[in-house]
Amino acid sequence: SAAAPAPTLPPNPDAALRFLVRFLPIARRTIQADGLTLFYVRYWHPIFSAWREDRRLVTIRYHPEDLSRIFVSSTRKEFIEVRYADLRRPPISLWEQRAAVKALRDEGQRSISEVMMFRTIEQQRRLIADAKSMARKVKRHSPPAREHSTHGIFEQGASPSTASASAQQPDPIDYSKPVTAYDVEQW
Structure with missing residues (x-):
């Protein structure tokens, strides 16, 4: 028996967009006289003229990285893409x-x-x-890192090589002493 083909994304762009929209966050709003408001941003679509008469409750799906368009649905299956009411506004993220x-x-x-x-x-x-x-x-205007002056960074009398060497080397380990085990909680 042949194995079933691996599931793939739908081939056409509309199906791919519908697939994406299914995973976007959801909000619910009522259509008002001036359109729809989400995150202090007003959205408008001509279909809202008909929907605002009965104050229809709609489901909104939005992409957090681009609030310039939202997807509005009054039914569960079909949605329409809605843009800002003021199209001069730039795209913004949530x-x-x-x-x-x-x-x-x-x-x-x-x-x-x-x-x-x-x-x-x-x-x-x-x-x-x-x-x-x-x-x-x-x-662009600063000198490369290797040309930086170290004057004034170290204490007087300490050279850069001795100051960095003492800061980098920890105390020597005495391997002749027995190792002490840490207390461990037994389960």
């Missing part, structure tokens, strides 16, 4: 969103808006980009 909300809360903000959150994320991204460029400049 971790960036949480860091921005935490930063705003630390500043004393009680109510957080989508605008404030995206502004904070942009500031955080700018801060990281500036730090990376400064690090590159420092690396």
